[in-house]
Amino acid sequence: MAARTDTxxxxxxxxxxxxxxxxxxxxxxxxxLGVRYDIPHGLVCGVLLPAAIRLNYGHAKDKxxxxxxxxGKPLAAYATELLVKVGMPTDLRAYRIPESDLPAIVxxxxxxxxxxxxxxxxxxxxxxxxLRQVV
Numbered sequence: 001m002a003a004r005t006d007t008x009x010x011x012x013x014x015x016x017x018x019x020x021x022x023x024x025x026x027x028x029x030x031x032x033l034g035v036r037y038d039i040p041h042g043l044v045c046g047v048l049l050p051a052a053i054r055l056n057y058g059h060a061k062d063k064x065x066x067x068x069x070x071x072g073k074p075l076a077a078y079a080t081e082l083l084v085k086v087g088m089p090t091d092l093r094a095y096r097i098p099e100s101d102l103p104a105i106v107x108x109x110x111x112x113x114x115x116x117x118x119x120x121x122x123x124x125x126x127x128x129x130x131l132r133q134v135v
Contacts, residue, residue: 022117026052029127032108037095046088050076051133059120097135102128 030044053076057064064075071078083090097105106127109115115122 023114024052024118025055025115025120025122025126025130028112028114028118028122029105029109029130031112032105033092033097036101036105036108037092037097039092039095043088044092046079046083047090047092047134048130050079050083050090051130053079054133055122055126055130056119091134093135095135097131099135102131102135105131 026045026048029048030041033039033044034041053064057076068075068078073081080090106124109127110122110124120126
């Protein structure tokens with residue numbers, strides 16, 4: 001019973017952290033991609049992160065530059081390197097997402113509250129640009 005209680009408490013804390021963290025474009029795209037193509041949420045988030053960093057760079061330059069300095073390389077490159085290091089793919093090409101689906105993915109993603117919290121105001125064109133980086 002203690003293990004269940006601890007697991008439930010951990011889940012609650014994680015949910016509270018996510019609710020207060022004000023997520024961004026990565027999470028705004030993770031749901032529609034995960035649902036449409038049965039891709040694990042964490043996989044989508046990891047794969048999209050380097051593109052999101054590049055998209056947001058001009059709007060969070062000081063923070064990204066600090067993190068790049070700590071990482072010893074550009075932050076997007078470091079994020080990609082971490083994916084490789086843990087054996088994750090760096091794109092979603094294995095899921096064969098057709099270019100013709102991009103408008104529907106954009107339509108599903110744009111209402112997401114996560115996009116509203118992104119460093120850069122996200123446009124339809126931004127979402128298409130990000131998707132083309134990984135599909």
